[in-house]
Amino acid sequence: MAPEIMTEEGVHRVQRRTVVLLAAAQVFGGIGTGATVSIGSILAVELSGSSAWAGAVATVMTLGAALAALPLAAVAERRGRRIGQVTGLSAALAGTVLMVLSVVTGVFVLLVLGAAGIGVGTAASLQARFAAVDLADQEHRGRALSIVVWAVTVGAVAGPNLIQPGTVVGSALGLPPVAGPFVISGAGLLVAVLLVLAGLRPDPLLLARELAASAEARLSGTPPPGLPHPTSQAAGRTPGALVRGMRAIRSSRSALLAVAAVVAAHAVMVGVMSMTPLHLQHLVEGPGASHAGHIASGDVLVIIGFTISLHIAGMFALSPLMGWLTDKAGRTETIMIGCALLITAVLVAGFGEGSTAAVAVGLVLLGMGWSAATVSGSTLLAESVGQESRVVVQGVSDMLMGAAGAVGGAISGLVLSWTGYLGLNMLGGVVGASVLAAAFLARVAGRRQSAAA
Structure with a gap:
């Protein structure tokens, strides 16, 4: 349905579906972060051979999330929330693969790179809360945002508790047992990527922009413009x-x-x-x-x-x-x-x-x-x-x-x-x-x- 003829109930229906989908993706995506925080320091000491590197995984994850926040926002600004979320979650998925490879090969650098990828996923998880309010009305913005934040609880609690089952999975796949939790994390992140890629349609940010443009056009009596992009100015003249x-x-x-x-x-x-x-x-x-x-x-x-x-x-x-x-x-x-x-x-x-x-x-x-x-x-x-x-x-x-x-x-x-x-x-x-x-x-x-x- 075109934005200019979408009913208020239609917008509310899209908003409800968006919040539910984002919350579900948070549950599956959060498993990766929980497992990494739980055993990352142990792996860092084991692979580096020094307790001085015990905090490396947590530090790299935090810095990765901070450094990725603005680039992911720029992707979302240009192409919508769906692509921004998929980009961040895909980086986290790649991070879990690197985590498994680091355990198999014993290469510490792969562990650090994997932590950075999962940190990018953390940044995407944080930005999901903003996607929940793109279409929300003023009276319910706080509630919509908080539901997506709440969904992190499931992943944060489930992640550490998957360590023991993960060792069984690792052994069953012929991998070192400690690699198993990251296999489960990767599976969860893959589900999150597929959920967002297939389900976050229409994109809440792009739809909100079109609805705003259509409303402005009706007030001014001019034909509805195309989708406005804040970055559509000539290259070189747009501030960073x-x-x-x-x-x-x-x-x-x-x-x-x-x-x-x-x-x-x-x-x-x-x-x-x-x-x-x-x-x-x-x-x-x-x-x-x-x-x-x-x-x-x-x-x-x-x-x-x-x-x-x-x-x-x-x-x-x-x-x-x-x-x-x-x-x-x-x-x-x-x-x-x-x-x-x-x-x-x-x-x-x-x-x-x-x-x-x-x-x-x-x-x-x-x-x-x-x-x-x-x-x-x-x-x-x-x-x-x-x-x-x-x-x-x-x-x-x-x-x-x-x-x-x-x-x-x-x-x-x-x-x-x-x-x-x-x-x-x-x-x-x-x-x-x-x-x-x-x-x-x-x-x-x-x-x-x-x-x-």
Whole structure:
């Protein structure tokens, strides 16, 4: 059906199908990331022969996601969400193949390249949340976005639990047992690619552009124009995607607040979460327990695993609630709620650093704060800039988000060694309080403008 004659119910039907399909693709695609995070550090040490490379896989995945965000957004801007998602998921699929080859051949470089490919898939997974709101009406944007974010929970939980079955699959295929989980991951990613390639039709972004162009044409009384492409200007005169995205963000106070909320929440979450396992080991076994060559006891691993699982549940399982709050309470108000949760989290975990229970509660609140800020900030960003720059702005936001996570993870160890776990949490509290203050001022300014109008 042509966009200019598509009914409102027809658009809603396409939107519902888009959200369901994106959520399903997130479930299958997320399995690859979960398995890689779980055993990547073990493989890195085994293949490199040095514990110094233990964090290489996680670091490369994070950087890969950050560096791929803007190029994937540029692909989506030119050719639509479907091609952008397929490109990112295909890179992740290739990454799982390289992971298997690295195990078979014992070549460490292939492991690193595979992690980079899976990182590109992570960037595509993040951008799927924006595809969920291309056709959503204002009253339900937060809900649509949060459903796609929630779907990550299944993959994040299933991935680590596929390690044991994966070893059976690897042995059955004549591969090293540790390669099996990546075979399952690759199968999941292949299903995700096929789902998006065949099912994401019509493309939500391209359809939204056509509907907007048709509506504008009806208002102006001119014939409907062709599909507008923001990059249709002459080559050489069009600013780069990063420049265009930053210009659009700076031109909108709402977009600035949205990006600040998403980036700050991610930096605080990664910074505190990445050092919590080490702190818990110190807490249970003593400060000298993490010396070189020491393996944490089984009890400590159980405590760490349980705490991180609760944290992941806080991040993703409650995202539909955060979407409902975003739609009902408001975008800026939910950002404030997210920042308040982050501040509460670091206070509980920091001042309760001597209690494993307090740290676990703090990590749950940290995940909930991240979820509230990310869902509401992403929703606000999607409606704070024009259609012509929306996709590239979303790419810039994800790039900055990934970079903030990488920086937060990198400096958290230094902060922990200088100031301790309490000091690390207090630094996170300062970051959260800064965004909370900015959101409060934006809310006050918005009310003044409404009163003046």
